[in-house]
Amino acid sequence: MELLTPLFDQLNDMLVGFIKLLPMLAIALVIIMITWGVSKVVRLVLNKTLTRTHMRPSLKNLFLTLARIGIWTFGTLIALTIIIPSLTPAKMLAALGLGSIAIGFAFQDIFENFLAGVMIMLRKPMRIGDYIECEDVEGKIEQINIRDSFVRQPNGVLILVPNSKLFKNEVFVLTDQEERRFEIVCGVSYDTDLAVAKPIIQKAVENCDLVMKNKGIDVFAREFNSSSVDFTVRWWTKSKPRDFHESRDQVVMAIKAALDKAGIEIPFPYRTLTFKEDLNINSRAQDDEKDTKSEKKAA
Numbered sequence: 515m516e517l518l519t520p521l522f523d524q525l526n527d528m529l530v531g532f533i534k535l536l537p538m539l540a541i542a543l544v545i546i547m548i549t550w551g552v553s554k555v556v557r558l559v560l561n562k563t564l565t566r567t568h569m570r571p572s573l574k575n576l577f578l579t580l581a582r583i584g585i586w587t588f589g590t591l592i593a594l595t596i597i598i599p600s601l602t603p604a605k606m607l608a609a610l611g612l613g614s615i616a617i618g619f620a621f622q623d624i625f626e627n628f629l630a631g632v633m634i635m636l637r638k639p640m641r642i643g644d645y646i647e648c649e650d651v652e653g654k655i656e657q658i659n660i661r662d663s664f665v666r667q668p669n670g671v672l673i674l675v676p677n678s679k680l681f682k683n684e685v686f687v688l689t690d691q692e693e694r695r696f697e698i699v700c701g702v703s704y705d706t707d708l709a710v711a712k713p714i715i716q717k718a719v720e721n722c723d724l725v726m727k728n729k730g731i732d733v734f735a736r737e738f739n740s741s742s743v744d745f746t747v748r749w750w751t752k753s754k755p756r757d758f759h760e761s762r763d764q765v766v767m768a769i770k771a772a773l774d775k776a777g778i779e780i781p782f783p784y785r786t787l788t789f790k791e792d793l794n795i796n797s798r799a800q801d802d803e804k805d806t807k808s809e810k811k812a813a
Contacts, residue, residue, distance in 0.1 A: 542593040549589025553582050579660060630681035631660045640687045645755060647686040651675055668755065693726065694753040698762065700769055701742030703779040708735055708743060711778055718772035719749055724761035726750040742781045 557578055564574045635658060640646055645654050646665070653667040663680060665673045688694070702711045716733045719725055729750035736744040747769070751761040773780055 538597050542596045545589055545593045545596065549586060549593075552589070553585045556581055556585060575659075627661045627677045630677035631658070631662075633681055634658065634663075634677055639685065640690070644690065645688045645753075646680075647688065648675070648680055648683055651679075688755070689753045692753055693729065693750050694758070695729075695748055695750050696758055696762065697746055697748040698765065699736065699744050700747050701739055701744045701780060702773070703741075703781045704743060706743070706778050710776070711773070712745065714772050714776050714778070715745060715747060715769055718768040719747060719765055722749075722761065722764040722768050724751050724757065724764055741783045 560578060560581055561574070564577060634640075640655060640658075642655055642658060646652070651665055651673060653665040653673065655663060656666050656672070657664040658677075660677075662674045662676050665675050667673060700715060702708070712733050712735070716731060719731050719733070720727060725731065726749070732746070732748040734746045734748075736746045738744075747765065749761070749765065751757050770780065
């Protein structure tokens with residue numbers, strides 16, 4: 515029993531210390547509950563205020579998240595100070611300064627994506643619902659979060675793209691404007707009168723329903739190709755990919771029908787074969803005939 519006496523004394527001291535600490539723990543718990551309530555109220559009030567400003571949802575979520583993090587950080591520090599009186603604000607800052615170095619190296623990618631997400635939301639380069647292209651990523655933005663963004667591909671696959679990739683690389687926002695200009699190349703044969711073909715193509719494109727007539731339609735002679743003279747045909751339509759495919763379908767079909775009706779050929783590639791020596795087709799046929807007769811006599 516004498517050997518266990520120091521152990522019992524130590525346990526007794528720990529129990530007495532815990533009992534003395536209970537009021538501090540209760541106060542810290544109250545502080546945490548108050549922090550939770552303040553966070554809820556601030557989030558509710560801030561959400562209503564930002565909604566009235568018609569702010570983008572992604573940017574509104576950023577402010578709500580930063581407000582919640584700030585309130586919880588402040589409340590947690592107060593609770594820790596109550597539980598551990600020797601933990602002064604100066605010591606906390608020193609501990610955070612030393613720990614931030616290790617945390618920074620350990621979570622470098624997370625912090626990079628976080629800062630990239632903040633910059634994306636503040637710069638307003640793209641909005642939820644925009645169709646973008648970034649390296650091998652193509653699709654519609656469904657959500658912009660602090661760390662990553664959700665991009666829905668045309669085939670329905672959802673991609674979670676790190677914000678750092680969207681921030682550091684070129685991003686083509688295809689639906690930044692409601693209207694975009696598209697173009698195709700149309701070729702006619704070399705014996706075609708270009709002055710006649712050009713207005714026919716122009717009129718065909720103007721008759722398409724999905725083409726915006728007020729934005730102008732361009733038909734330019736482009737180049738002398740291997741088997742055709744090419745025109746560049748440009749028109750404006752809605753910027754969504756589906757709109758482009760539908761308008762291009764109309765334009766191609768209208769041009770083909772108009773050129774066929776006018777008797778203008780849309781040529782396919784021709785190939786001219788050149789031989790080093792002249793081919794005497796008649797002598798070759800005579801040799802084949804002689805060989806056939808010889809075979810019959812031998813039979």
